[in-house]
Amino acid sequence: MGYTIFYLCLIVLVPLTMLPIGAASGGWTAFRDTIFDPRVVASYKLTLTTSFFAAVVNAIFGAVVAWVLVRYDFPGRRLVDAFIDLPFALPTAVAGITLTTIYAPNGLIGSRLEPYGIKVAFTPLGVTVALIFIGLPFVVRTLQPVIEELDTQVEEAATSLGARRWDVVRRVILPYLYPAWITGFALSFARAIGEYGSVVFISGNMPMRTEISPLLIITKLEQFDYAGATAIAVVMLGMSFVLLLAINGLQRWTNARLGH
């Protein structure tokens, strides 16, 4: 008991308290100047928009994948199911260099998109691709158990009362899935905001254009600008905190729906 709290404090809490202390060390004006610096603001915008679009893509395709894995049977289904977690298990740096190689102008997919004027690597689109990879399992893994729990008798009842399949999906199944679906979206979004390893390689790191917030923190640390680095970190933590609160609320909503 005492040991639990001691270890928690030593490893997690004491280091994290350094953040507000570090951010305050530069004084209020310096803090404000750092977090509203145009280059830093551009990085929030990039981080937030790419994370958002990646989460949207994952929400759409993740829902299809979850549905197919639970409801349909096809050869290799269990193997596919096991591979969903690859982005959790694969080190982010490996994902980063691999995706960059595939989507670079001379890469497997990049070279095929180049003639159409579509550039992926070293653009915000590339950042989005990396974030899709990283967030892929979240929507699938939050929706899967909920779809498994779906009571087919309700579907049968609706069908027997004359509802067409599309109406059953739209009026019976989807409303039941919404809370978990949004939770999966939010988890994928939250993970993408903090992501570093898979993004630095594919982004190209051009200031104002493809520079993500975590990279700016590292840049500032390397220049020994600790106050500046912590200031950006505090803003990022603020964003994650708001999302975390939203996720917790959503999970309570999900559980209430499921009657747990």
Added chain:
Amino acid sequence: MAGSVHRIASAPAHGRRPLTEPRALRWLLTGVALAFLLFFLALPLGVVFVEAFSKGFGPYLEAIAHPDAMAALKLTFIAAAIAVPANLVFGLAAGWAIAKFSFPGKNLLITLIDLPFAVSPVISGMVFVLLFGRQGWLGPWLFDHDYRIVFAVPGIVLATIFVSFPFIAREVIPVMEASGTEEEEAARVLGASGWQTFFRVTLPNLKWGVLYGVILCNARAMGEFGAVSVVSGKIRGRTNTLPLHVEILYNEYNFQAAFAVASLLTLVALVTLIIKTLVERRMARPAGNERLAEAA
């Protein structure tokens, strides 16, 4: 019962309504799902190995057997070998405290354990630089006494412990809570000591949950990049872990060697997935996936 409902339903007024999507739509959805996974999962996985062997088997072995790569491999093993047992002991202690006793602030404690997941890896590494770096809080004192933590092995180990901290605890807590305290009480009544109860009753009940947590913790510990890259200083052959070595080789345009080293990490990931799947089947719990999704 379900069948009879359906039979009544197929009264002529509505005709027979299908309980699933039309066959064409099923094929379409399955195709879309598999195509998406092919592009985002299978393709990257294949590319790692294709690039690693792009110059043949000799250069592949050469890249892996390079002294810097071996040093990075060793450091990665050391970091994981310290971080995993440390977090295992904590996970068991935390699970024990949370599941078998009740005390005020229990929910707060559970939330705090998850904190490292909510923080960007870069920030996780940065807090240790702020604490132990030269301009950090304890930095000057450490420097005077010639202790090196940041840009040295201890910092890498600390950052690794931090990022892989919650994995085991969050697997152990629900399993311990579900198993209740009856068996422990029975053991104590029959005269077992506290430790005997723990090792012979509590732990065997937990073994799959613990194993599950340990492999996830280990995968994260070996693969961590962001946090470790902030604290390591990236001194070749000395403070380089495998993922950092991949980065250095890649940035030097030595792609084949970068992918050769990356293929080792990919193998760790594949082994992790295999063991995880096997353990999930042993535990036979549909909720397992849900828990993993929350974990990462």
